[in-house]
Amino acid sequence: MPSLTVPPGAPPILQSLTVPPGAPPILQSLAVTLERMLVRILVLLYLAGAPALAQTLCQPNASNGYRVRISIKTALGNQAYEWNENEMFLFRATMAFAMRRYYKTETYNVDNIIVCNQTRRVSFWFVVISPENPTMLIPKADVEKAVSMSRHRINNAFLLTDRTLEFLGIYPTLAEPVNPDTPPWLIVFGVVIGAVFAGIIALLVSSLLQKRRKEKGMMEDGQDEEDRQMKGVENGINLDGIYNRGFTDDDRFTKL
Amino acid sequence: MPEEGMEDSKGGEERPKWNNKAEYLLTCIGFAVGVGNVWRFPYLCQIYGGGAFLIPYLIALVFQGLPLLYLELAIGQRLRMGSIGVWNSISPYLGGVGVASMLVSFCVSLFYNTIVAWVLWYLFNSFQEPLPWSQCPLNHNNTGYVEECVESTPVNYFWYRQTLNITPNMETSGSLQWWMVVSLATAWSIVYICFVRGIETIGKAVYVTATFPYLVLTIFLVRALTLPGAYEGLIYLFTPDWEILKNPQVWLDAATQIFFSLSVAFGGLISFSSYNSQKNNCEKDAVLVGVINSATSIYASIPIFAILGFKAHTNYVTCLNGNILALTNEFDISDMNITVENYEQWFDSLNGTHPSRVSDLKLKTCDLQTFLDQSASGTGLAFIVFTEAVISMPGSQVWAVLFFIMLFSLGLSSMFGNLEGILTPLHDLKLVPKWMPNELFTAIICLLLFLMALIFCLGSGNYWLEIFNSYVGSVPFLIIAFFEIIAVAYIYGIGRFSDDLEFMTGHRPNIFWKVCWLVISPLMLFVVLVAYVAVQAQTPPTYAAWNPDYVNFPNTEVLPYPDWVFAICVLLSSVPVISIPLVAIYRLICCMSGRHSKDSLHNNPNPYANEDYVVELLL
Numbered sequence: 085m086p087s088l089t090v091p092p093g094a095p096p097i098l099q100s101l102t103v104p105p106g107a108p109p110i111l112q113s114l115a116v117t118l119e120r121m122l123v124r125i126l127v128l129l130y131l132a133g134a135p136a137l138a139q140t141l142c143q144p145n146a147s148n149g150y151r152v153r154i155s156i157k158t159a160l161g162n163q164a165y166e167w168n169e170n171e172m173f174l175f176r177a178t179m180a181f182a183m184r185r186y187y188k189t190e191t192y193n194v195d196n197i198i199v200c201n202q203t204r205r206v207s208f209w210f211v212v213i214s215p216e217n218p219t220m221l222i223p224k225a226d227v228e229k230a231v232s233m234s235r236h237r238i239n240n241a242f243l244l245t246d247r248t249l250e251f252l253g254i255y256p257t258l259a260e261p262v263n264p265d266t267p268p269w270l271i272v273f274g275v276v277i278g279a280v281f282a283g284i285i286a287l288l289v290s291s292l293l294q295k296r297r298k299e300k301g302m303m304e305d306g307q308d309e310e311d312r313q314m315k316g317v318e319n320g321i322n323l324d325g326i327y328n329r330g331f332t333d334d335d336r337f338t339k340l
Numbered sequence: 341m342p343e344e345g346m347e348d349s350k351g352g353e354e355r356p357k358w359n360n361k362a363e364y365l366l367t368c369i370g371f372a373v374g375v376g377n378v379w380r381f382p383y384l385c386q387i388y389g390g391g392a393f394l395i396p397y398l399i400a401l402v403f404q405g406l407p408l409l410y411l412e413l414a415i416g417q418r419l420r421m422g423s424i425g426v427w428n429s430i431s432p433y434l435g436g437v438g439v440a441s442m443l444v445s446f447c448v449s450l451f452y453n454t455i456v457a458w459v460l461w462y463l464f465n466s467f468q469e470p471l472p473w474s475q476c477p478l479n480h481n482n483t484g485y486v487e488e489c490v491e492s493t494p495v496n497y498f499w500y501r502q503t504l505n506i507t508p509n510m511e512t513s514g515s516l517q518w519w520m521v522v523s524l525a526t527a528w529s530i531v532y533i534c535f536v537r538g539i540e541t542i543g544k545a546v547y548v549t550a551t552f553p554y555l556v557l558t559i560f561l562v563r564a565l566t567l568p569g570a571y572e573g574l575i576y577l578f579t580p581d582w583e584i585l586k587n588p589q590v591w592l593d594a595a596t597q598i599f600f601s602l603s604v605a606f607g608g609l610i611s612f613s614s615y616n617s618q619k620n621n622c623e624k625d626a627v628l629v630g631v632i633n634s635a636t637s638i639y640a641s642i643p644i645f646a647i648l649g650f651k652a653h654t655n656y657v658t659c660l661n662g663n664i665l666a667l668t669n670e671f672d673i674s675d676m677n678i679t680v681e682n683y684e685q686w687f688d689s690l691n692g693t694h695p696s697r698v699s700d701l702k703l704k705t706c707d708l709q710t711f712l713d714q715s716a717s718g719t720g721l722a723f724i725v726f727t728e729a730v731i732s733m734p735g736s737q738v739w740a741v742l743f744f745i746m747l748f749s750l751g752l753s754s755m756f757g758n759l760e761g762i763l764t765p766l767h768d769l770k771l772v773p774k775w776m777p778n779e780l781f782t783a784i785i786c787l788l789l790f791l792m793a794l795i796f797c798l799g800s801g802n803y804w805l806e807i808f809n810s811y812v813g814s815v816p817f818l819i820i821a822f823f824e825i826i827a828v829a830y831i832y833g834i835g836r837f838s839d840d841l842e843f844m845t846g847h848r849p850n851i852f853w854k855v856c857w858l859v860i861s862p863l864m865l866f867v868v869l870v871a872y873v874a875v876q877a878q879t880p881p882t883y884a885a886w887n888p889d890y891v892n893f894p895n896t897e898v899l900p901y902p903d904w905v906f907a908i909c910v911l912l913s914s915v916p917v918i919s920i921p922l923v924a925i926y927r928l929i930c931c932m933s934g935r936h937s938k939d940s941l942h943n944n945p946n947p948y949a950n951e952d953y954v955v956e957l958l959l
Binding site for chain 1: 464530
């Protein structure tokens, strides 16, 4: 007796379609075709209904969905690529990767990321459904954490940045400022002040040496110096005293 | 000029002299060309109708600037002394002019080197990637940017908070900012090393400090002209608005600008020319220095305004891009469909179809003219406007370093003149003890100036600097210059002066110079002085304070000066100048009491009072 294997998740009506063993062969073959048709219809319905079901899950302003805005031309200019279905597929795959990374499981798949409301801008909404339960959406907070964790990888997959691949509502973490141990300006200052002080000391020392040499030179011809002073005001410099007009050269008179 | 009255050289020690003419000229040019040529003149050009401003400027140069310059260089060269000695020689009653010059140079050195210290601070900070004024720092718990920075701009924040750490008003003095003290110490050390051996080392230093700015300006010129928006900036700068010439304020500002730009009345030029040999053609020197100074101002304004035009263009494009992004996001238009070029059409069409949504976006009005009008002068230009422009230029670090080294050279070469105006008179007054070597004396003066300038390193330091700049660096100079020209033209006598000039240059001054010295320049100076004081008296004594708690922050809060501060302002303006009448009265009293005045120049030696002849009674 051919027994149709009824899929385990099938509705009870199908399960009740098992033909009793004593039925005539015509009835049995009729039941078989009927079951096959039903299964196909159900499968078709399921396949058609799943997106419809998913569509109801993904809506603009959905409570657990995020809006994504992509500006490829702003980021890449001449080397911008076209946004098409393949890129969308990459996006969904990247999001699945992010979910896997966050939950540390391998159950997430491209099918778990549902996208809707795509515009020319390029912007769209997406939601993440749980792999175990297709009707259940992953809560917003978890999606945010997953995205934040893998933000760098997601950006790089599309050659974009935090500013050109925006998840509206998820703020990019601020870049850690580079804090070197010594502020760079202190290094420059140290170099400059070291050079200046070295220069000052060098100049002072050389001035000192020059003066010493001059003094030694002066001591050697110190005799000439004395003679010059004795001769008095030769070159117009008043070394000391005031020119005494009252003193005339009175050789004829008796000396005092 | 009586032979006995002239002191050709000091007893025992030869007066230092320049190694060659080039050093002397470069020093004078370096002194005259300062930071004001770069950050004051372009601003004046812009607000006073561009090309039209050149007319009052050049008239003031020819009829006021050049005669004063020639006069100072000539008397310094002839009398071979610093400012105090020179004015004592011309007339003992006017010795106060020299003292006033020295005091004013002292006060100006204090705050001018603080500006140099700020430039050094920015220079040290330009060796970083990214530039520290290009982004806001994070706040304590790394959740966001510092609020003060977000409300104003990163450039403003770096200047007011991280450089000055400015207090909200003048009453709050704040504490000494150690990084500022460090920069100030560096500035004074560099000034000292250039002054260590007097004009010997200055002469070497000016080969670099006087020529480097021209090199940098040329580099900036070439770079700036290739930037977008440069031509708009230049057109905006030079488009003449002839109507502005009817405004007397323009003429006043042109005269004061020329006057302060040439650095006359500091005493520095007199000192520099006193180291010359007497047979030097100071007429040519004066004309050369004056013309080069003005030419530098005009030349500097070209790259400055090209870069300001670029900055305005960048701001305009950023403003437009913000609007474009808002429109693109709101109406989900394809990325980069709205561009700067077709923004107007898109805006009109969108506004026509969805006016309410467009108005909800609160788009900013972006007008290039408004951005071009945002100009600044002084420290605002260098440390806020220009640094912002530099961020947008590719290779920012290089341009920042070049710019600040240029400002540093300009400031340093002007400091040479300022300090010379203090040191030479002190040497000539023989106030230096004989045992003290020159190097030590210079070090003591530099240390003293450094310690006094620490007041500008306080939190409220910038407010004090503005006070010094407005009250010391303005009216006293006009008064000193007025007395200088009256002293030489009328008290010394134009005839005697012409004889001296003939001795020095080989020909008598022509009618133009004589008319200027006798009539035009004193008249112009007097008018400018009176008008300036009148304008200052009308402006209420207020200052702009940076107060983060102010309601309209980031606009600066306009506060009135406290009474004690205003008293200090008045003191600063009057104390240097009060020495002129004080010394005159002192000399008068000495003369009237019939005693020997210390100044033996105009005393006829008494033939019967023989102090040299000592009677030794040998009993």
